[in-house]
Amino acid sequence: MLREVSLRLSSTPTPVWIWSLTEGLHRDGEAAQPGTQSPRAALDFIAASKDAAIFHLKDFHEPLRESPDTRRRLRDLYESCRDQRKFIVISSPVRSIPEEVERSLLYLELRPPDLVELVDFLRDELAEHTPAPGAAPDSSDANLQQLAHSLLGLTLDEARYALRRGLAASPTLGPEAIPALLEEKRLLVNRSGTVEFIAEGGSMGNIGGLETLKKWLTERRKLFQMRDTLSADIAPKGLLMMGIPGCGKSLSVKAIASYFNLPLYRIDMIEIFSGRHGKPEGAFVAACKMLEDMAPAVLWFDEIEMGITSTESSGEQGRIFAFFLTWMQEKSRGLFVAATANRIDLLPAEMIRKGRFDEVFFVDLPLDDERLEIFKIHLDRRGADAARFNLAQLTEFTIGWTGAEIEQCVVSALTKAKLADREIADDDLLSVAVSIVPLSRTMKEQINHIRSWAFERAIRASPRQGGQW
Numbered sequence: 001m002l003r004e005v006s007l008r009l010s011s012t013p014t015p016v017w018i019w020s021l022t023e024g025l026h027r028d029g030e031a032a033q034p035g036t037q038s039p040r041a042a043l044d045f046i047a048a049s050k051d052a053a054i055f056h057l058k059d060f061h062e063p064l065r066e067s068p069d070t071r072r073r074l075r076d077l078y079e080s081c082r083d084q085r086k087f088i089v090i091s092s093p094v095r096s097i098p099e100e101v102e103r104s105l106l107y108l109e110l111r112p113p114d115l116v117e118l119v120d121f122l123r124d125e126l127a128e129h130t131p132a133p134g135a136a137p138d139s140s141d142a143n144l145q146q147l148a149h150s151l152l153g154l155t156l157d158e159a160r161y162a163l164r165r166g167l168a169a170s171p172t173l174g175p176e177a178i179p180a181l182l183e184e185k186r187l188l189v190n191r192s193g194t195v196e197f198i199a200e201g202g203s204m205g206n207i208g209g210l211e212t213l214k215k216w217l218t219e220r221r222k223l224f225q226m227r228d229t230l231s232a233d234i235a236p237k238g239l240l241m242m243g244i245p246g247c248g249k250s251l252s253v254k255a256i257a258s259y260f261n262l263p264l265y266r267i268d269m270i271e272i273f274s275g276r277h278g279k280p281e282g283a284f285v286a287a288c289k290m291l292e293d294m295a296p297a298v299l300w301f302d303e304i305e306m307g308i309t310s311t312e313s314s315g316e317q318g319r320i321f322a323f324f325l326t327w328m329q330e331k332s333r334g335l336f337v338a339a340t341a342n343r344i345d346l347l348p349a350e351m352i353r354k355g356r357f358d359e360v361f362f363v364d365l366p367l368d369d370e371r372l373e374i375f376k377i378h379l380d381r382r383g384a385d386a387a388r389f390n391l392a393q394l395t396e397f398t399i400g401w402t403g404a405e406i407e408q409c410v411v412s413a414l415t416k417a418k419l420a421d422r423e424i425a426d427d428d429l430l431s432v433a434v435s436i437v438p439l440s441r442t443m444k445e446q447i448n449h450i451r452s453w454a455f456e457r458a459i460r461a462s463p464r465q466g467g468q469w
Ligand SMILES: Nc1ncnc2c1ncn2[C@@H]1O[C@H](COP(=O)(O)OP(=O)(O)OP(=O)(O)O)[C@@H](O)[C@H]1O
Pocket: 206, 207, 208, 209, 210, 244, 245, 246, 247, 248, 249, 250, 251, 252, 342, 366, 374, 377, 402, 403, 404, 405, 407
């Protein structure tokens, strides 16, 4: 970047000098000036130099941090370089700016490369690559765009590893290479410890019921694809889903990601608050920032009430909450947030207020026909043809059941049949069904509390049916 700037500063190119602790100060492409290895000597050299130049000091944060002498010298230089066409640029992998010099410098943060840069990078890399006979990589624009998308968020070095991995998996860099590229990203993201890349997808077809939610998502997907042309208040931001445990919140989030055709990242609030990744506030901000570079993506804040509750609105939690609200307004348009919560009564009112999320859904216990649909899905998924069963007779036995309980019933019935070495039949489902005591019965109070609370604050994820569950 500095080389490029040096060509444009004036009519003749401005020389670029580079300093590092190991090599001392040297002009780009020339040998080092003797005796300029120490930070102090380098600054003295710059002070004595008469000509216009850009001085790039690598990792200079360290000498600045360590030595008051160096800090003072740099401040002197600031005075003497001004209007002399001498520019000092300090580069560093960490943010560390001594207080004394803070106001005398311009701070720039370089983020990982964007799509345009990644496409250029891929083109350059592939030009240098010697393909195996008969297996030239597909370097069409469309393919490079696709590959670049899956590299978003990686640095150029990381992108290079990922590309090699991809070439090993598929020498032509076809669609089969994408999972290999994403693997590199998974490793990078998981290294953070607070964010997890979720590879397993889901599909809308695996969700029984929740028709209102599904219809809403169909519309949102369309808007999301048009997001760059929409005004800020229409561009989709995300949804908050709350509801009874085991009724399909997590399932839905996974389905959203595949339906939107986007990668899914899960932010682990428990990890963030564990203290294992520094102060929770810093860990949360760092996670959000990292994810900005991954856009477009679906971000899943699971059990968001763990981190953001109204019981403790002051201090650390309060600050995280405030940050989250602002971030929701300002985040990149390519990020669609899916937050899920069980204990909705713990969430602060501002969180639920319209405008933060596009919609707040309440996922209730499935209705009669929804339960039958969930039975069908789980039977079919396990290779038992649902059409063979008389599922309607299960309706009254399964009132108040969650989706997870239905799944459990199917699995138990299948196991029973398998042990008896026969095909699963209606009776297996029935006999298991009568023995299951649903959560909604054992935890009646809690469930009623959640429902009455949600009643006024959220819209139901499935269409209501005359007062029944
Ligand atoms: N509507 C549904 N359709 C199909 N399967 C469902 C449905 N709801 C729940 N299930 C089954 O139950 C399992 C558990 O559901 P899921 O993990 O989505 O619940 P959750 O609402 O996220 O619960 P928790 O609050 O405990 O996280 C799912 O993996 C799925 O197999």
